[in-house]
Amino acid sequence: MKDKKVETNGRKLTLDLIKYKPGLFIITTILWIIKDILPLVNGMVIKEVFDVIEGTSSFNVGISGLLMMIATIALIEIIIFQVAFRTNISFEYSTISLIRRNIFNSILKKPGGKALNCLSGHAINSIRDDANQVKSLLGWISWLVGQIIRAIAAIIILSTIDIKVTFLVFLPLVAIVLFAQKFEKKVEKNREKSREASANVTSAIGEIFESALSIKVSAAEDDVINRLEKLNNKRSRLSVKDSILTTLIDSIYNNAVTIGTGLILLLVGRLIMNGSFSIGDFAIFVYYLSYVTDTIESLGNFIVFARQTEVSFKRMSELACCQEGNELTKHKEIYLNEKNAYKHEEVNDRENLKVSDLRTLEIKRLNHCYENSSNGIKDIDFTIKKGEVTVICGRTGAGKSTLIKNIIGLIPSDSGELYWNGEKIEKPSEFFIPPICSYTPQIPNLFSETVRENILFGIEDNEETMNQAIYSSVLESDITKLDEGLDTVIGSKGVKLSGGQKQRVAAARMFARRGELLVLDDISSALDVNTEKLLWERLFAEKKQTCLIVSNKKIAIEHADNIILMKDGAIEDQGKLEELLSRNKELWQIIA
Numbered sequence: 001m002k003d004k005k006v007e008t009n010g011r012k013l014t015l016d017l018i019k020y021k022p023g024l025f026i027i028t029t030i031l032w033i034i035k036d037i038l039p040l041v042n043g044m045v046i047k048e049v050f051d052v053i054e055g056t057s058s059f060n061v062g063i064s065g066l067l068m069m070i071a072t073i074a075l076i077e078i079i080i081f082q083v084a085f086r087t088n089i090s091f092e093y094s095t096i097s098l099i100r101r102n103i104f105n106s107i108l109k110k111p112g113g114k115a116l117n118c119l120s121g122h123a124i125n126s127i128r129d130d131a132n133q134v135k136s137l138l139g140w141i142s143w144l145v146g147q148i149i150r151a152i153a154a155i156i157i158l159s160t161i162d163i164k165v166t167f168l169v170f171l172p173l174v175a176i177v178l179f180a181q182k183f184e185k186k187v188e189k190n191r192e193k194s195r196e197a198s199a200n201v202t203s204a205i206g207e208i209f210e211s212a213l214s215i216k217v218s219a220a221e222d223d224v225i226n227r228l229e230k231l232n233n234k235r236s237r238l239s240v241k242d243s244i245l246t247t248l249i250d251s252i253y254n255n256a257v258t259i260g261t262g263l264i265l266l267l268v269g270r271l272i273m274n275g276s277f278s279i280g281d282f283a284i285f286v287y288y289l290s291y292v293t294d295t296i297e298s299l300g301n302f303i304v305f306a307r308q309t310e311v312s313f314k315r316m317s318e319l320a321c322c323q324e325g326n327e328l329t330k331h332k333e334i335y336l337n338e339k340n341a342y343k344h345e346e347v348n349d350r351e352n353l354k355v356s357d358l359r360t361l362e363i364k365r366l367n368h369c370y371e372n373s374s375n376g377i378k379d380i381d382f383t384i385k386k387g388e389v390t391v392i393c394g395r396t397g398a399g400k401s402t403l404i405k406n407i408i409g410l411i412p413s414d415s416g417e418l419y420w421n422g423e424k425i426e427k428p429s430e431f432f433i434p435p436i437c438s439y440t441p442q443i444p445n446l447f448s449e450t451v452r453e454n455i456l457f458g459i460e461d462n463e464e465t466m467n468q469a470i471y472s473s474v475l476e477s478d479i480t481k482l483d484e485g486l487d488t489v490i491g492s493k494g495v496k497l498s499g500g501q502k503q504r505v506a507a508a509r510m511f512a513r514r515g516e517l518l519v520l521d522d523i524s525s526a527l528d529v530n531t532e533k534l535l536w537e538r539l540f541a542e543k544k545q546t547c548l549i550v551s552n553k554k555i556a557i558e559h560a561d562n563i564i565l566m567k568d569g570a571i572e573d574q575g576k577l578e579e580l581l582s583r584n585k586e587l588w589q590i591i592a
């Protein structure tokens with residue numbers, strides 16, 4: 001399966017998100033509308049205040065009554081604002097959590113070897129900034145609805161005062177919207193570049209932290225800092241350009257609105273002098289004018305912001321795209337208020353898999369070619385039988401790791417089939433997991449937690465399982481030498497452990513999961529002879545255990561029921577040790 005380009009439709013995705021919590025969206029929007037309409041009523045009351053002062057009012061309420069009305073409206077406005085703010089927060093955080101949940105879920109669902117299609121820094125930036133951008137857009141939509149309704153209502157009221165002056169309010173709107181359209185593409189392109197440059201800096205910093213030791217021993221500090229400086233300068237240039245473009249558009253809106261306002265006020269001033277405007281009319285006109293012009297500006301900014309959000313949708317969709325398609329806005333339950341409500345439906349599905357005990361695992365015509373490369377595996381055919389040890393060997397780069405990653409679904413194969421007891425395995429990446437299969441990768445992935453937590457890695461802490469895992473991975477004497485035994489914190493990526501200890505903690509994690517099929521990728525490369533001997537002896541003492549092992553070590557190969565000899569991505573030969581030694585010089589050289 002090669003990566004496909006992800007097509008995104010920002011409007012559809014936005015609508016999907018609104019439909020996720022339609023009740024909250026509608027309530028928030030209605031509250032914003034009421035909150036925005038109230039000042040219009042206030043404007044009318046203010047007009048009456050001036051008319052009462054001028055003596056032209058037909059309203060039978062005194063100044064004090066009108067002032068009470070103004071205060072009451074302001075109070076109601078404050079209360080509505082408080083409620084709307086809360087419902088809006090619930091709406092925004094529900095949708096942002098859904099987006100983040102779906103991105104993480106899709107990443108976890110993808111084959112392990114292809115979970116991220118970009119640098120981790122890019123993914124982190126996207127999950128943080130792009131999700132926030134979408135959240136702001138959604139909040140803005142419900143806010144804008146109220147503003148637009150208020151502006152329309154204001155325009156209708158203003159046009160009853162003077163239609164000609166009111167018409168002039170629309171001119172800046174049309175001009176600004178047309179102008180903003182022209183800038184849309186440019187802003188979008190630049191924002192994309194700017195975000196990418198920021199992500200490159202984040203990734204570079206991450207890599208520097210991860211490789212601090214290598215940088216020091218290679219005395220590469222200056223080079224690394226120069227590279228970071230270049231990336232940072234690029235980021236800074238693009239960010240400044242992005243800010244300038246956005247500010248430029250903002251200031252154009254503001255100035256157009258101000259010029260429009262000035263023109264209208266000039267016209268109104270002339271009308272007052274003509275006597276066709278009362279002071280009350282003038283007051284309400286000035287009072288409403290800012291609502292209309294604010295909305296024009298807001299609408300213009302919104303158009304630009306919505307364009308920028310398209311970029312965010314695109315980047316997040318690329319992360320949230322898995323075999324089932326773009327899952328970015330897929331409606332799923334999230335738990336914002338409940339403690340311990342974490343559920344992972346997919347994991348539960350896996351636990352419920354009904355699979356018969358292993359008798360045979362057949363690998364048929366398996367092929368994989370890495371993207372933009374001729375490397376991979378070709379036409380792999382062999383069978384693993386229950387209780388047998390299968391050892392894959394071959395020179396470096398022969399395709400051993402690629403083969404096992406394809407079998408257990410960490411890398412999706414281009415073609416070929418796998419059969420478990422004769423039944424086709426449809427999704428290897430979802431099938432080859434504990435308790436069916438457990439795996440130790442060539443490079444151990446450890447976390448800066450305790451040894452115990454690294455071994456358990458989410459499974460229940462059971463003394464018997466832990467002791468068995470420690471015994472099988474020959475870790476017992478290492479643990480007694482650690483300051484706090486199993487509860488020693490091992491530092492970032494296990495920095496406080498030796499290479500051999502790291503390999504065995506990773507192996508212990510695999511043993512603790514008691515997979516029916518154990519898959520071990522060259523786990524003894526950093527072990528001394530005695531420890532390695534013990535490790536294989538203990539593993540092979542369990543005659544029932546089915547193992548698929550990548551190793552060129554003589555002691556492992558000697559225990560193999562079937563040896564798969566790889567060369568240039570293909571199986572060069574396979575069979576028992578004696579048969580292969582009698583006919584194949586390659587194997588002699590590998591185990592020599």
Ligand SMILES: Nc1ncnc2c1ncn2[C@@H]1O[C@H](COP(=O)(O)OP(=O)(O)OP(=O)(O)O)[C@@H](O)[C@H]1O
Pocket residue numbers: 370371373375376394395396397398399400401402403442
């Ligand atoms: N992601 C990748 N993209 C392109 N080529 C790759 C990728 N990963 C591995 N390769 C290439 O595929 C070939 C097989 O790699 P693989 O890791 O399977 O070899 P191996 O037999 O396990 O080697 P070793 O014994 O050194 O671990 C190598 O030539 C390697 O450079």
